[in-house]
Ligand SMILES: Nc1nc2c(ncn2[C@@H]2O[C@H](COP(=O)(O)OP(=O)(O)OP(=O)(O)O)[C@@H](O)[C@H]2O)c(=O)[nH]1
């Protein structure tokens with residue numbers, strides 16, 4: 001019998017991009033959320049915001065479970081991004097396609113993330129169905145994140161969200177095996 005594998009994924013990105021919605025819709029069972037009524041300018045955008053984490057579990061099959069950790073979006077909680085990323089295999093960044101602030105915040109967040117965390121990542125562009133949404137191509141060129149894929153996704157839809165999760169997981173495994181091939185079997189300074 002093959003042991004069950006648990007893989008940790010982080011879902012991050014700016015305020016109101018759909019992180020909590022995605023964790024809730026992806027999860028098979030009861031989720032943990034830490035949303036409160038916002039006390040600052042976020043109140044103009046939405047009635048609840050995450051201050052701790054979102055947690056949920058998505059069972060892919062008998063062998064594989066994805067444990068999903070959603071982060072807060074506000075930059076003042078950036079210490080949580082490091083904590084929640086420990087032991088994760090990859091990160092999904094969500095961005096609100098209708099909002100310029102989301103794009104600007106995402107640039108800053110990604111820079112911080114690359115320097116501090118550095119996991120394989122993918123960008124999911126939400127709210128493509130709403131008026132004023134930037135196209136995925138526009139978002140990709142404005143973010144200028146090099147190799148990182150930008151994919152349209154509706155965080156309210158389970159199947160689309162699952163595809164995004166499996167894509168970044170696949171990318172992370174390819175990256176890990178490429179690193180393995182570069183391993184020359186030499187233990188260096190260890191012995
Ligand atoms: N129309 C539309 N709405 C979406 C889509 N994706 C997410 N939403 C909505 O956008 C809102 C996002 O809210 P949350 O899921 O709380 O966002 P969040 O990223 O967790 O926000 P913070 O915790 O405050 O950082 C919800 O009302 C979702 O229903 C989409 O593709 N289309």
Ligand SMILES: [Mg+2]
Pocket residue numbers: 019020021049050054070071072073
């Ligand atoms: Mg949230």
